[in-house]
Amino acid sequence: MTQSTASPPSEPAAATVERGTPSEVFGAFLKLGLTSFGGPIAHLGYFRDELVVRRKWITEAGYADLVALCQFLPGPASSQVGFALGLLRGGPLGALAAWTAFTLPSAALLVVFAFAATALDGPVATGLLHGLKAVAVAVVAQAVWGMARSLTPDRPRAGIALAAVIIVVVAAGSAGQVAAILVGALAGLILCRQGPAVESSHLSFRVPRRVGMICLLVFFLLLFGLPILAVVLEAQGLSLADAFFRAGALVFGGGHVVLPLLQTEVVAPGWVTNDAFLAGYGAAQAVPGPLFTFAAYLGAVMGSVPNGIAGAAIALIAIFTPGLLLLVGVLPFWDRFRKRPFAQAAMRGANAAVVGILGSALYNPVWTSAILSPYDFALALAGFLLLVVWRAPPWIVVLVMALGGAGLALA
Incomplete structure (x- = not known):
């Protein structure tokens, strides 16, 4: 599977997401897994600061859509968001790396x-x-x-x-x-x-x-x-x-x-x-x-x-x-x-x-x-x-x- 984001030229907020490596994803989420206290809502804030603002893996609008999806589904919302971000950045191995390092x-x-x-x-x-x-x-x-x-x-x-x-x-x-x-x-x-x-x-x-x-x-x-x-x-x-x-x-x-x-x-x-x-x-x-x-x-x-x-x-x-x-x-x-x-x-x-x-x-x-x-x-x-x-x-x-x-x- 390959993942990317795309939108019409009139929506610059949804710029193409660059691909990374599973090891990069693992390192980023290991840091989050060791420092993310405070429950799922706090975790989503940590993810935004580290991956949207600092690393720029995804746009603000894209991140908001992803959070909406994971809150709609049953399951642990913050882990689902992390899994999806790993999938987006590093493919299936990146998704597995994100879940493992955060969990x-x-x-x-x-x-x-x-x-x-x-x-x-x-x-x-x-x-x-x-x-x-x-x-x-x-x-x-x-x-x-x-x-x-x-x-x-x-x-x-x-x-x-x-x-x-x-x-x-x-x-x-x-x-x-x-x-x-x-x-x-x-x-x-x-x-x-x-x-x-x-x-x-x-x-x-x-x-x-x-x-x-x-x-x-x-x-x-x-x-x-x-x-x-x-x-x-x-x-x-x-x-x-x-x-x-x-x-x-x-x-x-x-x-x-x-x-x-x-x-x-x-x-x-x-x-x-x-x-x-x-x-x-x-x-x-x-x-x-x-x-x-x-x-x-x-x-x-x-x-x-x-x-x-x-x-x-x-x-x-x-x-x-x-x-x-x-x-x-x-x-x-x-x-x-x-x-x-x-x-x-x-x-x-x-x-x-x-x-x-x-x-x-x-x-x-x-x-x-x-x-x-x-x-x-x-x-x-x-x-x-x-x-x-x-x-x-x-x-x-x-x-x-x-x-x-x-x-x-x-x-």
């Missing part, structure tokens, strides 16, 4: 934490891990607050979010979450037709339609085939891959939304304890790179084989694969599809439903597992205020709250 630093740190956490013992260690669980309360509360303001700004979408909460509470598990998103999309078709007009595209990937169709076919084959194979072959490795693939395929609205999906997939069947789950989620806030690397931690702490390094590798690859397949699959059709009013309306409704799903997860399992006393509430509230009011970097909040948890354990 591995945080994945490696979380796997190390997984091994260290299992070795910790005593009241101080217990307090540290409980402090990390309180971090999850603060971070998810911040995510719900920010997403509600941007994705449910009117009564129809607020109503869709409330309906999603009810659906998830009544129909527990992944089925309820999928149903909430589908109901949100259908409600959006009826209630959310009003919105800003979509501007013409400034970015065109030369991905053949045949390649896009193959990627979409592989996506659906894995989505529906993995659970069947896991049951027929009774292979825990396939069950693990299926759980993380399904979670990655259904995440709309940012990395934090993966929390309820993963909790359903790994805690409900008893693969990972809820305490270990929330402690790892809290630790994930302290590392750079995509939040989806939380999957590597979960794969490493699985109670059954495969776990450790093998489990981390399976979980990490499985959770990223669906978003990347969908990205390449829709690239040949994106410019035409994004202008259709029904697509815009459905996504407004689905995004509103995502707010409801995440709000439900804020209560259960996050709040119910972490807030066990008034002291826990005070610690979580302090973390929330640090994030929202003082805008402290997430890694500082993680450090403060982990030490606070240790202090409460000794008190």
Whole structure:
């Protein structure tokens, strides 16, 4: 595949993108993977500063179109943008280099934490891990607050979010979450037709339609085939891959939304304890790179084989694969599809439903597992205020709250 951008002479903003090498792409994204703290929105800012402003790999207009595409699709938006930029700059090998360099630093740190956490013992260690669980309360509360303001700004979408909460509470598990998103999309078709007009595209990937169709076919084959194979072959490795693939395929609205999906997939069947789950989620806030690397931690702490390094590798690859397949699959059709009013309306409704799903997860399992006393509430509230009011970097909040948890354990 070769990629370039093209536009009529009257649109100078969409200048031809020069091709680079996979090694150049790897170096640029390794720097980003080691320094990009703060979650997906912050990552997109880092990408813009490094690759649009400084390196000039793509125009501002082209970058805006690319971000719009990746926010429309399920999956980790910042990783999808990085993958697409690598594809644009260095071809398929450049895309692989971008994903690897941006993902591995945080994945490696979380796997190390997984091994260290299992070795910790005593009241101080217990307090540290409980402090990390309180971090999850603060971070998810911040995510719900920010997403509600941007994705449910009117009564129809607020109503869709409330309906999603009810659906998830009544129909527990992944089925309820999928149903909430589908109901949100259908409600959006009826209630959310009003919105800003979509501007013409400034970015065109030369991905053949045949390649896009193959990627979409592989996506659906894995989505529906993995659970069947896991049951027929009774292979825990396939069950693990299926759980993380399904979670990655259904995440709309940012990395934090993966929390309820993963909790359903790994805690409900008893693969990972809820305490270990929330402690790892809290630790994930302290590392750079995509939040989806939380999957590597979960794969490493699985109670059954495969776990450790093998489990981390399976979980990490499985959770990223669906978003990347969908990205390449829709690239040949994106410019035409994004202008259709029904697509815009459905996504407004689905995004509103995502707010409801995440709000439900804020209560259960996050709040119910972490807030066990008034002291826990005070610690979580302090973390929330640090994030929202003082805008402290997430890694500082993680450090403060982990030490606070240790202090409460000794008190």
